[in-house]
Amino acid sequence: MPKPLVTTPLVVALATLLGQPLPASAANYQTLCQVKEGSASDTATFWFDTRSLCAYSGMQVQQGRTYQVKMQVPDQWRWSDRQIPANPGGYECPLEFPLSWLMALSTSMRRHPDLPWFQTMVRIGTAGDDIYALPIKPEQLLPSEHCDPEPEIEEWPKAWRCPPDAVAVEGGRIFNSSFTARSDGPLFFYVNDVGGGSVLGDLLYRNNQGCARVTITESQQ
Amino acid sequence: MRWMLMVLVLMLMTAGCAQDLSQLGPIKLSDEHKLTQPKLEYFGVAGFRLRWRDEAVVFDPFFSRPSPLQLLWLTPDVKRINDGMPRTPEATMLLVGHAHYDHLLDVAWVLNHKTPNATFYGSRTAGHILRAEVSAEREFEDAEQKMAWLPGPNGPRPIAREDGWFKSKKGAFRAMPIQSSHAPNVTQIDLMGGSYQQDLKTLPKSFRNWKEGQTLAWLVDLLDENGKTVYRIHFQDSSSEEPYGFPPDPGDNRGIDVVILPVASWIQVKRYPQALIEATQPKLVVLCHWEDFFGGDPDDLKVLRGEKDEYALYRIVRTTLPQASQIVMPKPFSEIALPPL
Numbered sequence: 001m002p003k004p005l006v007t008t009p010l011v012v013a014l015a016t017l018l019g020q021p022l023p024a025s026a027a028n029y030q031t032l033c034q035v036k037e038g039s040a041s042d043t044a045t046f047w048f049d050t051r052s053l054c055a056y057s058g059m060q061v062q063q064g065r066t067y068q069v070k071m072q073v074p075d076q077w078r079w080s081d082r083q084i085p086a087n088p089g090g091y092e093c094p095l096e097f098p099l100s101w102l103m104a105l106s107t108s109m110r111r112h113p114d115l116p117w118f119q120t121m122v123r124i125g126t127a128g129d130d131i132y133a134l135p136i137k138p139e140q141l142l143p144s145e146h147c148d149p150e151p152e153i154e155e156w157p158k159a160w161r162c163p164p165d166a167v168a169v170e171g172g173r174i175f176n177s178s179f180t181a182r183s184d185g186p187l188f189f190y191v192n193d194v195g196g197g198s199v200l201g202d203l204l205y206r207n208n209q210g211c212a213r214v215t216i217t218e219s220q221q
Numbered sequence: 222m223r224w225m226l227m228v229l230v231l232m233l234m235t236a237g238c239a240q241d242l243s244q245l246g247p248i249k250l251s252d253e254h255k256l257t258q259p260k261l262e263y264f265g266v267a268g269f270r271l272r273w274r275d276e277a278v279v280f281d282p283f284f285s286r287p288s289p290l291q292l293l294w295l296t297p298d299v300k301r302i303n304d305g306m307p308r309t310p311e312a313t314m315l316l317v318g319h320a321h322y323d324h325l326l327d328v329a330w331v332l333n334h335k336t337p338n339a340t341f342y343g344s345r346t347a348g349h350i351l352r353a354e355v356s357a358e359r360e361f362e363d364a365e366q367k368m369a370w371l372p373g374p375n376g377p378r379p380i381a382r383e384d385g386w387f388k389s390k391k392g393a394f395r396a397m398p399i400q401s402s403h404a405p406n407v408t409q410i411d412l413m414g415g416s417y418q419q420d421l422k423t424l425p426k427s428f429r430n431w432k433e434g435q436t437l438a439w440l441v442d443l444l445d446e447n448g449k450t451v452y453r454i455h456f457q458d459s460s461s462e463e464p465y466g467f468p469p470d471p472g473d474n475r476g477i478d479v480v481i482l483p484v485a486s487w488i489q490v491k492r493y494p495q496a497l498i499e500a501t502q503p504k505l506v507v508l509c510h511w512e513d514f515f516g517g518d519p520d521d522l523k524v525l526r527g528e529k530d531e532y533a534l535y536r537i538v539r540t541t542l543p544q545a546s547q548i549v550m551p552k553p554f555s556e557i558a559l560p561p562l
Binding site: 034036076077154156157158159160161163164167169209 | 368370371372373374375382400401402403418435436461462465
């Protein structure tokens with residue numbers, strides 16, 4: 001039996017039993033989102049790990065300014081939510097029954113229930129609610145037969161980690177986006193998934209796979 | 222609920238008794254003393270000291286051996302450390318592979334009292350834990366900054382950074398950290414994973430709060446006066462999934478002379494240590510972390526509880542190694558000669 005069929009009902013049951021309003025509890029960002037001291041700058045290039053509940057970009061943004069975000073996903077670091085293929089815009093392929101039903105039942109538990117699974121999110125500041133769903137534009141579209149059949153995803157060893165920030169890796173797909181900051185503060189990234197609460201913590205982020213080398217620059221327009 | 226889970230895991234981890242040495246089958250433990258240099262001095266678990274020219278490097282010193290009942294209230298056993306660890310002012314490097322208590326609990330005491338001139342090299346998490354007891358003036362090196370890294374989740378093999386070596390103060394050693402991984406323990410539940418992002422105020426009390434951090438293997442070169450490698454040693458303190466922990470190619474076409482590898486949890490990891498031995502083909506393999514470290518009398522050696530068929534591991538190493546290569550499973554506080562050049 002596919003593992004999501006086992007884990008999803010388990011999570012629904014667990015969350016119900018524990019009475020944990022997951023998206024609300026995910027607002028505990030002051031603990032989740034931490035700025036590394038002495039690392040702030042006006043531009044940033046870093047490796048984003050999809051398991052991170054709130055990854056610091058190393059960058060401070062300023063209100064009213066527009067920022068270009070380039071996400072490079074090398075083939076060996078391609079994204080998936082366990083066995084479900086994904087990219088910075090969300091799931092790549094339509095889910096099939098019964099997984100589609102199970103995932104639909106768990107949508108209310110996502111950190112942002114009204115946004116797609118695995119949508120790349122950015123937030124400004126460790127406190128407050130200045131959050132953006134990045135509108136993702138891939139430089140190259142997937143071939144039409146990409147999901148027929150759905151690509152098989154290999155489970156990675158638990159110890160995997162993204163390459164060091166200083167290291168560039170060639171190839172893969174590029175995804176572009178931009179946003180205009182509504183406030184000043186440090187910039188964080190995460191994908192929309194279930195987690196962040198005091199009970200589940202990062203439990204359901206641990207089955208995420210994938211990295212992106214993210215470059216953020218202030219738009220000159 | 223969390224406490225119940227912890228106690229359950231603790232019970233599972235320490236279930237059963239330490240096993241008699243007869244469990245080792247035909248393995249003959251090595252118990253050499255007063256060897257001439259160069260030699261490894263084994264402290265038990267994954268602890269070693271290696272002196273070379275006028276410097277020394279210390280790996281994972283651990284002497285406290287708390288009993289299962291003490292695992293929720295851990296403190297370094299100062300008497301045992303003082304009895305076991307010789308004062309080594311010539312030590313300029315102290316290397317640690319990961320931050321679980323059986324590798325890090327005694328390190329702060331050793332740094333403060335036994336190796337006053339050693340710089341600490343380890344993961345960020347290990348550094349954050351040790352700062353609870355080691356002053357900010359004392360030099361720590363973040364090994365993750367120079368760590369050889371895997372270009373994909375499954376390899377093929379770690380890649381050395383351009384400036385991936387740490388050099389010792391007087392130039393007798395250099396050490397390269399390598400991205401590695403930690404075997405699951407007998408419970409298969411990863412309750413001791415995780416990391417710290419900030420310095421701790423006190424050393425953790427519960428075993429569970431000695432969080433693993435980034436697990437590292439180490440490549441250590443013993444250098445001559447001209448900076449040329451005389452010996453190359455590969456050290457890891459946890460069984461790891463291939464190719465995690467594998468030595469990268471530092472670009473000098475030099476092989477590995479000695480591999481130091483742990484026995485603990487070996488059976489939980491596929492193709493361990495066969496894949497590592499195939500890749501390194503060393504002249505000498507030193508098997509450590511084989512003995513029980515949950516309390517007990519250090520003079521009355523037992524095999525690690527829960528560990529299965531250490532002789533099978535020995536046979537795997539033997540059949541994978543070149544015929545002329547040696548395998549040593551040392552008794553704690555004995556010495557191991559490095560292979561002749």
